[in-house]
Amino acid sequence: MNGGAMFYGAAIALIIGGIMIAATKRNLIKIIIGLNIMETGVNLLLITTGYISGGTAPIMNKTWTKVVDPIPQALVLTAIVIGVAVTAMALSIVVRIYEKNNSLDIRKIKEMRW
């Protein structure tokens, strides 16, 4: 087992846990929380992929010796912003659903069939 076991394991646990929450919960807000947990897991996975032992942040001031891979950091920045956008979208739809049905439970929203 290499040193990444903890990080990779945590990332996978977050991803799978998030999907499980999104798939089994009935409350729309909880589903969205599940999606967010999943996104966090994916981001952790990406960042872990780019880690280099002993590396510091890739800022080239006078003291640097070894830095981590900058690409996953740039990717995660993008992924976080996209995650925020999706969450905002989801919440606005949920606000509307609540306005129409007075409920957040997907079982009570009549036309919802999964």
Added chain:
Amino acid sequence: MIKKVLIILLFVLLGLSLYSVVKYNTFGEDKTVVARHYIDYGMKETGSQNIVTAVVVLYRGFDTLGEVTVLFLAATALGALLHGLRFKSKEKEPSSLIVSTAARYIFPLIILFGTYVFVHGHLTPGGGFPGGVIIASAFLLLFLAYTQKEVSEKTLSLTEGTAGILYVITGLLGLVMLNSFLANFLPKGIPGKLLSAGIIPLIYILIGFKVGAEMTGVLRNLKEEEK
């Protein structure tokens, strides 16, 4: 109950199989040609001390344009979806004197800090996105402290529209002058100085304004309408 256990088992199994593959990816090892190139030549090629910024704004600048678009999209979609929404208005208590007084003093400081973060994106960690979000958080404080406070939609629209158009124009200037979209057509300067790295600070300032305006718009829309 049995169903629940089965579902959990299924997911655990999925996770284990995913993990068994992920562990083939090395951890902590120096690798990858592309990243090596960015680390070794990034500062020389772009003039930016912060390599992540160089990757975000130049090497993968096209992604960032898309990212800005995603945020713009979310702000637009939120405005469209919550358009005309009226909940039964609840009388909101005005916030306490302490909060409103403190907010008045902290607000300009937060704005200043946000500006600092996005102006120094090519030198220190941070950049347009965090800077913009910090500015939006100042407005969130304003909304919380002064419940009646409104930011006009016109100002926000104008800011995000102008910043967006200028971003695209900066990209197109690169296309015209160096035959490549988003290419760095300004002098690179000396890495480490505030005025260096060509178009990177310029783009990060535009992104800062745009993200600030968009996130404020999102907050403004999500804030319960009371009329």
Added chain:
Amino acid sequence: MVNPILIIAISLFGAFFIALISPFVKRTGKIIAFLTIGFDLYIGASLALKSLRTPVIAYTAGFKPPFSINLVVEPFSAVFLLIVLTIGFLISLYYLAHPGEEPEDKFFTLLILNLMGASGIIMTGDLFNLFVFFEITAISSYALVSIRKQKASLEGGIKYLIISSIGSSLFLVAIALLYGQTGTLNIADIAAKLPFINKSVALVAFLLILVAFFVESEIFPFNGWAPDAYQGAGEGISALLAGVISKAGLYALIRLTFTLLDLPLRSKLLIVFGIMTFLIAELSALKQKRVKRMLAYSSIGQMGLVVAIFGIGTIPALKAAIFQGVNHAVSKVALFLLVGMVIKNLGIYKLDDYKGLGRKNPLLGLLFSLAILNLLGFPLFAGFWSKLSILLSTGKQGLYLLLSLILTGAIVEVYYYVRFMKILYERNEEASHLEIHLLEAIPIIAMAAFIIIIGVNPGLITPLFEKASEAIFMKFSYINLVIGG
């Protein structure tokens, strides 16, 4: 020099411009969207023409791939780019005479960005950039589907959002796996390094990508969102889903499974899931009482058929699949726009309410029948040639079980569409007359003309499909194109 970047830049310019002026001058979105998308189509068409001779590559930021993001237009992407932009342009033309959803300016901003995202998916040569454009398309689609704010549209929108964001996260996991193995994000670069990727990592990444794009191209069992989204969305948006969004998803599915991760498993999986989707969706369409939902299931079924044929993977099969994809886009968009015109005028949704409409309104009836007959593959229509080449290419590979399943699905399809046509032409004195605005009818008439012209002389367009299928079949020419020279 036409540059593929221009499509993205002009679309963004248009979208930001609407945001800039909408607080001051209301209701300009429609015109700006029309002009922007028209310009996109012009650039796209000239790119496509050029790419048939020499593929077009554009670098960004002044660095060569794999260090920066590149856009590639070669024949296969050119065909999809043409489909997406043409359909998008016709839809924006249709909206000139048709009220957009409220608030209008925001609606058209979303429309422009949706098309931009779809063309970005098709042109990009970078895996993560594809993810970004995929999200742009997806987020604008969630908004466009639910913007009507009725119960059904909100329900369709949230279902689409939940399923699709799980799919896109899985895609991101696949990107992380591949990046960890190869250290690059360029599609051609990863494809060239495929032999060095750990076998099981490649397999899992392949499966994750398959799931992610099965969601977008409406393949069973990941298409739970599709019927509700189609039903809840405005008719123009249903057309957009059928002609643009699902096609962009299909492009990504094919590009990533043929070029990026070219695994032998692909063929079986695409055929099995595709044909399953085809049969289940056609059977579900049979029992629908609402026209839009019936069309939605039919659309899902067609996507399944196209994916299954792509799965066969020989050049004639690829050609047949592309041809069928084009026909489906044209017919289904025409049908959804026609339904939109009926709904706008009469406000009817049920199949039975269409009784006698075709008899009373000859033009409407004619256009409906043209689109349906084309979809069914009636001789002398474009659809005939694509269905014929599907059957031939399947038969040639000796896949007789697949052939018989396709025929079964096709018979079901004929049954419910003929039933629909019978209803349209039934005698009914009470059928109402409806006014057709000329501008609204132009896009549909244009599509009808396409159907007939290609039906009479398929040779006009088949060389294009020939080139496209060769381009996707030979992945090494793509790799050489991007990182070789």
